[in-house]
Amino acid sequence: MIGAVLRAGLDRFERRWNYDAGYMRRILAADRRAGLKLALATGFMNHDFGLPAEVAFAARLRSTRAADCGPCLxxxxxxxxxxxxxxxLLRPALQDGAPPPDDRSDIALAIGYTDAVLAGSADAPGFAAEAAARFGPRGQAGLAVAVLAGQTFPLLKRGMGEAASCAPVLRELAAMEDADA
Structure with a gap:
C-alpha cells in the first residue's frame, strides 16, 4: 500500500512540474522503505525555515547550478x-561569479553563503554568522538546507545514471534576456 501511495505521489509531482522522476521511481522499485525515506527527506529539504522565498530559492538554485543538472534547475x-x-530576482544566482562586494542584499548574501559553503571556503563561517545575524538561527539553518537540497537531487540523479547539464537551460535563459533587452 505504501508503494502505491508513493507512486501516486510521484505521478502528481511529475504532472504538476512536467518533470521526469524516473530515478525516484527506480529507487522506490528497488527498495520501498528507501522510497519512503526519500519522500520524507524531500519534505525536509523543501521546508523554508521562515526564509523569504527569494532567499531560499537563490541559495537552492545557485547550489543546483553548481551541481550541473538542467532538469533540476x-x-x-x-x-x-x-x-x-x-x-x-534570481538571475544573479544563475550567473557566473559572485555579486559585487558592495551588494548587501539578501540575495547577494544567499549567493555568497552558497558559494562559500560549496567551496569549503575559509569565508564560510563569516557568511554563516552574517546569515544568523540577518535571518536568525532558524534562517541560517534554512540556508544550509537550501544548499543541501540544491545538491542532493542532482547528485542522486547522476548516481542513478540520469545526469543532464545545466548549459541548455542557461542558454535558454540568456536568449530570453537578450530578447527582453
Missing part, C-alpha cells in the same frame, strides 16, 4: 515562479 525555477518569486 528547470524544476527549481518553476517552483520559484509558483511561489511568486520574480525571475529577475
Amino acid at each position: 528547470r524544476l527549481g525555477l518553476a517552483m520559484a515562479a509558483a511561489a511568486g518569486v520574480p525571475a529577475a
